[in-house]
Amino acid sequence: MELACFVQSLTLTLTVIGIYALTVWIYETFKSPIGILWGLSKQCICDVNFTERYGQWAVISGGSDGIGRQYARFFARKGLNIVIIALPDEILKQTAEEIESTFHVQVKQISADFSKGFELSDYLKNELDDLDVGVLVNNVGVANTLPVYYETCALSLYQRMVNVNINAAVILSHIILQRMKQRRRGLLINIASVAGLRPLPLGLMYSATKAFMASFSNALREELADFGIECQTVTPYFVATSMTEELRVDRFLRIISSDVETYGKFLTMIVGKTAQTTGYWLHGLTLTAINLLPADLTIKVAFEAAKSWIKKKNLTD
Ligand SMILES: NC(=O)c1ccc[n+]([C@@H]2O[C@H](COP(=O)([O-])OP(=O)(O)OC[C@H]3O[C@@H](n4cnc5c(N)ncnc54)[C@H](OP(=O)(O)O)[C@@H]3O)[C@@H](O)[C@H]2O)c1
Structure with a gap:
């Protein structure tokens, strides 16, 4: 009798735990797709006027190429004037001219090397001071493209990575959010990475800087909500860009990389529709699959894959 009672309570407890775990999983997995579908259906009924909803200017760090360029083109298409902050090179000039002539909006080029870190603050503040900035995309980022053991890279490379991947966002958000709060409107988009959601051995500094971006963004979202400012965290998987x-000399990575135009189309469709996204349904499915595995296992698999990448590279060199 006592044993039957024990088995009954155990079954009930396990059922409750199971239902709770399943509910959390369903919520975490489907909140983003449901948010996107809801946003898209609202958009079908009444299209959003971006300049009214957010403001006149969109600032995109690293907006001259890759994913940032996709954002710059998108916001220009929506009628916003664009500020591109990037390295002073031909790519910046060409992208700015192309956007200006295609979308007939103003494009302000700000030449800045974010690897200089906090010494850029005053310069950027002066450059952005007079603008009604409605959108900030913290996109700029660099990676140590090839897998390497942590201590084999020069500290100067890590300093550069921290400045570009973290401090650029810290500085720009600090300058722009104060004004957005006063106006009680705006949109902040922070580009993290799937690599920041799980530690990545042999690429750990990049992965750690991206973990910072995800945490920074997800916490800021709560602070900003009371002021009518939206905040979106983007965690892309592999996209075929210069980075x-x-x-992409590796065949497998070449196959799984999304082409940047296709990625950009999906990514920009999701702007303002969900709090956190990979930006692309294929990346979303990949992340869901990763999340089904124990974290320790995914870290070990990533490590083994990176080690075999180094071995293959050494053989071909
Ligand atoms: N590509 C991916 O698979 C992937 C995956 C996950 C997350 N992400 C993230 O997405 C963001 C964009 O990456 P992406 O692949 O589009 O990179 P990308 O094609 O290399 O573009 C990077 C942009 O940042 C600019 N930039 C680089 N270093 C800079 C510096 N020191 N100062 C100022 N501007 C600088 C580049 O300017 P120049 O063109 O003049 O160099 C370019 O406009 C990054 O934060 C990255 O971590 C990318």
């Missing part, structure tokens, strides 16, 4: 060019 991943060297890695």
